[in-house]
Amino acid sequence: MKNLRLKYIRSKMGFTQKELANYLQEAKHLKISRGTIAKYESGVNFPSKRTLKALSKALEVSEDFLAGNGLQTEDIEDTLLNLLQKNFFISYSYSNSNNSTHNAIHHYLEYLEKENEPYNFYKDSNGDLNTVLVNTKFPRYKEIDNFWKNNFKFLFEDRKFKETLIGSNKTELKEEVIQRINEEVNKDIKNHNVTTFINLIDEISHNIKQAAIKESKNKISKKNCQTLSIYKLKEYQEMKNRIKELRKKNSYTQEDLSKLLKNEGISANRTTIYRYESGARVPSEKTWKGLAKIFDVPINYIKGNGLQYDEIPSKILSELINTYYDDFEDIVFTTLKNNIKYWLITKEVKKIADSLDSKSSLTTDYGKLF
Known part of the structure; x- marks a missing residue:
């Protein structure tokens, strides 16, 4: 008989047996004594x-998970x-395989420029694949295990991710791993592109402000200059x-927030608050209203509406394209336009920009850079 995961769930909720x-x-109208829980x-x-x-429903987990089934x-x-x-070496036997797990692993290794390195662990002194090891389907050993651990640290060292795997079956495990690998690739690429673009805007902003201060003091205010240079976009967080x-801004613990919600007639323990914050669970409209009252801010703001981190490149791109295509007499806009052209030349894409007839087509092509 598999071990019930009740103790694990209780520990995550921060309860003693009596408190549970x-x-x-x-809260759940389910009568189970402390002694029964201990047994x-x-x-x-x-x-x-x-x-x-009944217990799995009360604890908001599946029956299989509570019963101890799936991955331990x-x-x-x-x-x-x-x-x-x-799944990486499956392609050696099935060259035309459409294995989605293999594709995710291979794509990430390509991103790291290490897509061929796993084969190096199975080569002989002449640099050829060892036929014995190939025929035994690339057996695992310490060095290749270390390769996977070092290059996929986000799978092995992320405690929260590993917790999501507990109780999963083979299909669920593959889906979680594929999603996590793809997230890592997208995060790395996005972080690199956003950082590069924000640095560019910082440089352009500096030049605009200097030009405005030195040559056009009476034409534009410093505040408007900052707005036009859109440098404040970088203050937004994903x-x-x-x-x-x-x-955190109000110096509340999750337990404090739970008590404040209770005062509003809303039941949400510390674990539920954690799930709200992580996005694992979506609050009800009643809870959103309660949070809005507690924090004294609009509901849409708490929900995270408004400009998001991943929208920044497209917002900046739109501003750059509009400026690139328009002719301005004002020194501020002229400086911005010249900076954009200079940057396009250094990126060797000015010909692309000049060859396009519309802003929308430039957005599509230029967007590929990001």
């Missing part, structure tokens, strides 16, 4: 199907290593919602 028993009875956790007793169903905590690292190893940001 009280929570189940008061479940120690493995002395196992809940009936009816109790398992102690098996996660070895399972990940097997998945990476098997977020799913702003609950955590507002909580």
Whole structure:
């Protein structure tokens, strides 16, 4: 019989056995004594199907997860290593494979410029693949395991990600790993492009402000100059919602926020607050209203609406394109236009810009750079 994951869930919720028993009875109307919980956790007793169903619903987890089915905590690292190893080398036997897991692994290694390195662990002294090792389907050993761990640290060292794998089946595991690898690639690329673009805007902004101050003091205010140079866009942060940001700004702990919501007639324990902040769970409209009242800000702001981090490049790009195509007499806009042209020349894409007839087509082509 597999071990019930009740103790694991209780620990994540921050409850003692007695506190969990009280929570189940008061918040979920499920009567289970502290003694029964202790017996479940120690493995002395196992809940009936009816109790398992009710308990899993109260704890907001699946019955399979609560029952201890699926991937176990102690098996996660070895399972990940097997998945990476098997799915990377599957292409050697099936060259036309459409294996999505292999494609994700290979794509990430291509991004690192290491797509051929795993084969180096199976070559002989002449630099050829060892036929014995190939025929035994590229067996795992310490050095190749270290390769996977070092290059896919975000899989092996991210505690929260590993926790999401607990209880997963093979299909779910593959889906989670593929999604996590793709997220890492997109995050790295986006961070690089946004940083490059923001640095460019900083440079352009500096030149505009200097030109405005030195040559056009009476033509444009410093505030308007800063607005036109759109440097303030970099102050925006990427977020799913702003609950955590507002909580910290007000020096509240998750427990404090839970109590404040309770005063508004809303039940949300510390674990629920954590799920709201991480985006794992979406608050109800009643909860959004309660949060808006507590933080004294509009609901849309808490939800994270407005300009987001990943929208910054397109917003800046639009401003640059409009300026590039328009002729301005004002010294500020002339300086900005000259800077954009200079940057296009250094990037060797001025010919592309000059060959296009419309702003929209430039947006499409120019956008590929980002």
